Amino acid sequence: MFSTSSLMKEWEKLLDAMPDNLKGSYNRFKRAAEIVMIEAEPEVGLTPKEIIWKKNKTKLYRYVPTQTKLHKVPILLVYALINKPYILDLTPGNSLVEYLVNRGFDVYLLDWGTPGLEDRKMKLDDYILDYIPRAVKKVLKTAKAEEISILGYCMGGTMTSIFAALHPDLPIRNLIFLTSPFDFSDTGLYGVFLDERYFNLDKAVDTFGIIPGEMIDFGNKMLKPLTNFYGPYVTLLDRSENQKFVESWKLMQKWVTDGIPFPGEAYRQWIREFYQQNKLIKGELFIRGRRVDLKNIKANVLNIAASRDHIAMPHQVEALMDAISSEDKEYVLMETGHVSVVFGPKAVKITYPTIGNWLEQRSN
DSSP states (O other): OOOHHHHHHHHHHHHHHSOHHHHHHHHHHHHHHHHHHTSOOOOOOOSOEEEEEEETTEEEEEEOOOSSSOOSSOEEEEOOSSSOGGGGGOBTTBOHHHHHHHTTOOEEEEEOOOOOGGGTTOOHHHIIIIIHHHHHHHHHHHHTOSOEEEEEETHHHHHHHHHHHHOTTSOEEEEEEESOOOOOSOOTHHHHHTOTTTOOHHHHHHHHSEEOHHHHHHHHHTTSHIIIIIHHHHHHHHHTTOHHHHHHHHHHHHHHTOOOOEEHHHHHHIIIIIIITOHHHHTOOEETTEEOOGGGOOSEEEEEEETTOSSSOHHHHHGGGGTOOOSSEEEEEESSOTTTTTSSHHIIIIIHHHHHHHHHTTOO
C-alpha cells in the first residue's frame, strides 16, 4: 500500500508533468476551494459604535465620532427587514458609515436584529409606528439636536417614507432614499413570482410563521439565476490569485449568505399591499387605520436609483418624486447595481461623495 507521503510525491510528479495552462487551472481551482471551504470569514462592521437604545431584538447604534466638530443635524440609517445592515459598514475603506463619520456627521444605525418565531405577529405597523419614532426621539436627545436626517436603504427607505408621511410634525430636515421601491405596478420578474394567482401567500406565512432568509435569497437570485447562482464562483475561479479581489469577494459572500427571517405578518403586508396591490403610491395604504399620503413629505429629499438594479428598478424609485411635496428634491441615477451602490469602487468614488456633499449642504 502507498503511504500518504508517497501518494503526495506521485501527485506532485503528475503536477510537474502538466502543461502550464492545466497547472494554472489546477492552482486556481485549489486556491478557490481553500477560500470557500477553509479560510475564515472576514470581520465586518468594524467602525466603532455603542448601543444607546434597545427594543425587543432591535438595537440603535451610535458611531463614535472622529471629528471634534460635528454637523448640527444627526443622521439615522434605516435598513430593510431583509439581510443584515452591516452592508453599510462592510469593511474599512469601503463603508458608507465610516465615510459619513469621517466627514463629521453624527451617525446612528437602526439594526432590526434577527427575528425568531415569537416575532411572527410583528407587522410593518409596529416597526413604523413604534420602533422608528422612538429611535428618532433617542437620536435627537443624544445628539442634542433640533432636526434629524434619515437615510433609508432598500425596503428601509420605503418604510422611512411611510414613517415621514405619517409624522409631518416631526423635525425631519433631510431624507435620503437609496434604491428604495415606491411604485410596484411593474416589478419585473417579482411580479410574476408573486402573482396572487400562483403564489399562495397566506399558506406560506401560515406554514412558516417567519419566512426563512433562504427563501428570500432564492427569490432574489431567481431574477438572474445563471449570474446569481453560479456567477460568483465562476468569477472566483478566474480571479482566485488576485488577493484584493478575493478579499472583496469574501466580504460580499458573507453578507449575501447571512440572511435573516422575515416576520410573517410583516411579510404578508409587504407582498400583498405593496407587490400585489401597489397601495403606497396609489394613496391607499393604511397603517393602524391611518392613511399614508406621501404628499405629507416636505423635507429635503435625495432619491438615488441604480441603473442595473433588478430588485428596486429605477422607475420604481423615481416614482416618489411626483408624489411628495418637497421643494428641495433631487433624483440621481447611479451606474451601479442594488448592492454595488453601497459597496465597491463606484460606491466609494461616486455614491458616498454624492450623499456626503448633498447632506453637508443641508446639515448646518
